[in-house]
Amino acid sequence: MSKNLLVELGLEEIPAYIVTPAMVQLKDRMAQFLTDNRLAFEEIEMFSTPRRLAVRVRGLADQQEDLTEDFKGPSKKIALDADGNFTKAAEGFVRGKGLTTADITFREIKGEEYVYVTKHEKGKSAKEVLVGIPEVLASMTFPVSMHWASNKFEYIRPVHTLTVLLDDEALEMDFLDISSGRISRGHRFLGHETEIATADSYEDDLRKEYVIADSLERENMIVEQIKAIEKAQDVVVEIDQDLLNEVLNLVEYPTAFMGAFDAKYLAVPEEVLVTSMKNHQRYFVVRDKAGKLLPNFISVRNGNAEFLDNVIKGNEKVLVARLEDGEFFWREDQKLEIADLVERLKAVTFHEKIGSLYEHMERTAAISALLADQAGLSDEEKTDLARAAAIYKFDLLTGMVGEFDELQGIMGEKYALLAGETAAVAAAIREHYLPNSADGDLPETKVGAVLALADKLDTILSFFSVGLIPSGSNDPYALRRATQGVVRILEAFGWTIAIDELVEKLYALEHDSLAYEHQTEVLDFFRARVEKMMDKSVSKDIVTAVLNSSNFVVSDMVETARLLAEKAKTADFKPAVESLSRAFNLAEKAAADVAVDSSLFENEEEKALAEAVEKIAFTTDLVSNIDQLFALQPVIDAFFDNTMVMVEDEAVKTNRLALLAALTNKAQQVAQFNQINTK
Template identity: 75%
Template sequence: MTKNLLVELGLEELPAYVVTQSEQQLGEKMAAFLGDNRLSFESIQTFSTPRRLAVRVNGLADAQTDLTEDFKGPSKKIALDADGNFSKAAQGFVRGKGLTVEDIEFREVKGEEYVYVTKHEAGQSAEQVLTGLPEVLASLSFPVSMHWASNSFEYIRPVHTLTVLLDEQALDMPFLDIQSGRISRGHRFLGTEVAITSADSYEADLRKVFVIANAKEREDMIVEQIKAIEKSQNVVVEIDPSLLNEVLNLVEYPTAFMGAFDAKYLAVPEEVLVTSMKAHQRYFVVRDQSGKLLPNFISVRNGNADHIENVVKGNEKVLVARLEDGEFFWREDQKLQIEALVAKLEDVTFHEKIGSLAEHMHRVQVIADSLAKQANLSEQEREDLARAAHIYKFDLLTGMVGEFDELQGIMGEKYALLAGENPAVATAIREHYLPNAADGDLPETKVGAILALADKLDTLLSFFSVGLIPSGSNDPYALRRATQGIVRILDAFGWNIPMDELIHSLYELDFASLAYENKEEVLNFIRARVDKMMGKMPKDIKEAVLAGSTFVVPEMLAAATSLVEASQADNYKPAVESLSRVFNLAEKADAVATVDPSLFENEQEKALASAIENLLLSGEHKEKLAQLFALSPVIDAFFDNTMVMVEDQAVKNNRLALLASLTEKAATVAKFNVLNTK
C-alpha cells in the first residue's frame, strides 16, 4: 500500500533568484533521503512561491524494504584458535555487526575459507523513517543565510510554518523553533491561514487563499495573460526568459497588466528605457508589429485584478521617475568632453591594492598593442585599437552610467559616436565588456575582441599579482568569467596565440604601476578554463590535451574534439597504445641527446626514423591524428624487433632520443600516454 507525502516549508519572502534553485534542491535532497532510507516511491513533484518551498512524494511505500546483507570477515585460520574455538578476531567481527558467533558460516573464496555472516534488518514504517525529514530541510544550502530572534541556526529566511502530511494524516515533528502540522499561509494580502486537507488537495487548498503553488502553472498564467494583452492591443511583448523566471518568483497569484508613459521619453536611447523597465522595475518591454519600441510596458501584480487601475497608475508613476532621470543624464552627459573624463580616471580606483583605472588602462594599451601584432590586425585596426584603449573607460564617469551601471560600454559607444569618434572605436568601447556572462555574446569586431582580451588579461594578472586569487566557489571579482571570456574569444576568432608564451611575455613587461606576480598560478587558472570549455568530453582526453605541449586555445579544443571522434573508431585503441608506449619510454631520454643514424642496428629502427622525419602533422586535427595513427604498425614493428633499454649506453640513448623526437611532434596534439584505452 502506498501513500502520498507532502512537505511544505513556509518562510518570509525569498530572494527571487534563489527560489527555483531551492525548489530543485529540495526535490533532489528528498529523493536522496528516501533512496538512502530504502523507501520506494513513484514520483516527486516540487512547488515554490516567494513564501514557500514544498515537495510531494507520490506513491510512497508504507515501509522500508527489508535489508539482507552479507559481510565477509577474517579467514578461517584466523577465526579459529588452536583448539577450534572462535578467536577474539572472529568474536569482535560479529559483535561489530550486532550478531553472535552462532551466526558464522564459512565460505570458500579462491581456495581459502573465510568467515561470513548474514544480517537481516526488517524495514521500519514510513512514519518512523520520516522523523528524519527535518534533517533534509536543514541540509538545504543557500548563497546567503541569516539567523533571527534567539535562534542560532542560520537559514535563507525566517521559517514560520512546516506542513507535513501523509495522505490526510498530519505528522508532528520539530524544525528549528516550530512544530509541524497542516497549517499553511495564504497570500500575504488576499489570503489567510489555511488547513491543508491532504497531500493531494495541496494546490486546491492554496488556490482558495490566492496562492498558485505550482511555479510552472504561475509561469503559464503570466505568459497567457501577456499573450491576451498582445492580441487585444495589437502589440508584441518581449518575454525574456530570465525576467519571466524572476517575475514568477516574485508573485504568488499573478495578474499581468499594461501601463504607459509619455512618448517624449522615446527620444532617450532605447537601451536606457529598456534597462529602466527590465532591470529596475521588472517590466516587460512592448513593441509594435515592426519591432519599434512603444511607450508602454507590461508588469505583473502579486494579486488579483481588483482595483487594477490604481496599480497601473502607481507603476506608471514609479517608471516616469526613472525615465526622468534617464532623460536628464542623457542631456547633461552630452556636454562632457571625453578627454576631460579620461583625465579624471587618474583619481578613480580600480582596486585599492592595484591602483587607479588610468593605470589599468595604460597596461591594457601595452597588452593590446602586443596582441594586435600577433593577431595580424591591419594598420587602421591598430590605430582604432590604440584610440579605443586610450579612452574606453571614460563613460564610467558619466551621469547615466553612474545611475544605470548596466549601461557601461553601451553608453560609451553612444557618447563616443556623438563626439565624432571612429565607429570602430565606439564599437570596441562597447564590445570590451563582452562576454558579460559565461555563455554571453562575444565581440564581433577584431578591434573590440583584442581590447576585450587585453582588458581581461590585465584584470586577471593584476588581481593574481596582489594575491586576490579565487578559491573554491569564492570569486568576488568574477575572474573565472573573465578568463572564460579570454578562452572563448581566442577560439571564436581562431587566433593561434600560444598562451604560455603570451603570459611569459606579459610578465617581462615593466610597469611603474604594478609588477605582475604568480605566473604559474595564472597559467594553471587559464588551463582550468580551457578544461571547462571542453565540456563533458571524457576526462582522459581532456587531461591528455591539457598535458600536451601546445597551449594554443583553438588548437587544444580542436584536438580534444578530434580525439573524441577518433575514439569511436576500431584503430583507436591499438594506435593509442603504440603511441603511449613511445611516450612512456621517451620520458627516460636525455633532453640534450640527438639521433645518430649510424647507431641504428636494424631495418625497423631505420623505418621508424624515416617515418618520424617525414611526419609533418599538417592539416586539420582529424588529419593529424590519422597521420599519427598510421605510424602504429611502424612503431609496433620497431618494438617487436628492437630492445630499447640495452646495456650499450650509446645505443640506448640513441633509441630513446629517436622516441623523444616522435613525442615532441605528437605532444603538439596530446600526451598520448595519459589516454585510457581499457
C-alpha cells in the first residue's frame, strides 16, 4: 500500500532570488534519491516560502523493489586451477559481491566460458530507506551559504525545524543538530508553531497560521488582489513577471494594497520613478487606461489586512524619500556641462590594470570609426557616431546615475537631449549598453549598434590584453555577456563582418593607452559564443566543422550549420561529405602557396576536377554554396578512382596536393568537412 511523504525544512528568511531554484532543486534531488533507492512514487509536489522548502511525495511505495542482478566475472580458465578448484581470483570476485563460490555458474560467450553470479537483494522498507533524507538535504548547493553557532557545515540559512511525515507518522532523524518531528512554524508575526497532522493536511495546517505554502497559490492570490484593485480604482497595473516572482518569495501571506505619492513628482522622468518603485521598493507601477503613469503604486504586504492604513502610510513615506532624491538629482544634474563631465572621466578608473574611462572611450572611438564603413553608415550617421563615442560615458558622473546606477545610459540620453545633442547621439548613448543580458533587448539604431559593438570590443580586448581572461565559470567582468552581445548585434543587423578579419584590424590599431594582446584567445572566445547561438538540434560534429571554417561571419555560420543539419537528412549528404573529407585529409599534406600547374596533369579526371574547382563561385546564397560543393562529389570520386596522389614523382605529387588544397580552400569557407561524422 502506498503512502504520502512530507519533508519540510524550516529556515531563516532565504534571499528571494534563491527560493524558487532551491525548491526545484529539492524536488529534483528527492526524485533522484528515491529512484536511486528503487522506491517507486507517483509524483512530487513542491512548496516554498521565504522560511521553508518542502516537498510532498505522493504514492510512495511501502518498500524498495527487489533487486536481481547478474555479474560477469573472470573466464573459467582463470577461475579454476588445474585441479578444478576455484582460484583466489574467483573467490575474490564473489566475496566482493557478498556471495560465495557456491553461487557461481558458467556461461559461454563467443566460445569461451565465464564466471557468472546472480545476486538477489530483498527490498528494504520505505522507512529504512528514508533515513537517508538528511543526506539529500545536505547535498543541496546554493550560490551563497553561511555557517552559524558551532556548526562547521555551511548552508543557505540557519535551520530551525525539520518535519518528516509518512502519512500521519512522524519519522525521526537529525539534520544539523535539528531533530525531526511534526512541528512547523507559522507566520513570523501572525502565526505560531504548529503541528502538521498528516502529509496531506500540510497546506491547511499552515494556512491556519497565516502561511500559504503553495507558491502557485500565493502567486494567484497576489494577481487576483491586484486585479481587484485595478477594477475598483479603474487603473492598469503593470504586473512585471520578474517583480512578481521576487515579491512572491518575500511574503508568506500576501495582501496587496495601493498607495499614492504627490503628483508633482511626475515631472521627474518616468524611468526614475519606475526604477524607484520597482527596483528599490518592489512596488508595481500604476497607469491609467491610456498608459500614462499615475501617482500611485501597488505593494504587497507580508500579512493580513489589519492596520493596513498604517502600512500604506509607511510605504508612502519610504517612497517619497526616494522620489525626493530623484527630483533633487534631476534638477541639479541639468546644471552640469557634458564637456566638464567628460574631462572628469580622465580621473575615473575603468580598471586599475587598463586605465581610465576616458582612455576606454578613446579606444572605443577609434574602433567605431573602423566599424562605420563596414556597417554601411551614412556620412550623417558617422558624424553622430563620432560625437556619441566622444561623450557616451559622461552620465556616470551625474548625481542621478550615482544614486540610481540602473539608469546609466537612460539618463545619458535624457541629459544629452537637454544639452542639444541630436536624437541619434542621445539614442546611441542609451543603446550602447544593450544587450544587457543574454537575451536582452538589442540596439534599434545603426549608430547605437556600432557604438555598442565598439564599446564591447574594447572591453573584451582590454581585459584579455592584461591577462584578465575568464576561466571556467569565473567571469567577474561579464566578458562572455559582452562577447555574446557583439555576436547577437552582428547577426541581428545582418552585418557580414568576419570576426577574425575584424579582430585582425583591431589588433593593428595603435593606442597610446594600451596595446592589445592575446589575439588567439580572443578568437577562441568568440567561437565559443557563436557555438552557443547554434540551433540545439544541430549535431556537435557539424557545429565543430562550421566553427572551424574560414568564414567567421556570425550570421553565415549559424545559418550554414542549420542548412548542413537539414542536408544531413538527405541521401546525397553522406557520399558528398565523405568525398570532401577525403580531399581535406590529403590536402593537409600540401605545401603552402603552391599554384596548380595544368601541364602536370596526367589524366582527364585531374583536368575535370581543376575545371570544377575553378568554376566554384560562392555568393551570399548559402544554399547555393553548399549545393555547389555537394555537386562535386562524382568529380572528386572519379579523381580518386583514377589518380594516385602520393606518387613518387615529387612534382606530380605536389601538383595534385595543390589541386586538392585549392578545392579545400574553397570548401573551407563553408565548413571543415573532414570533421563531420558520417558513420
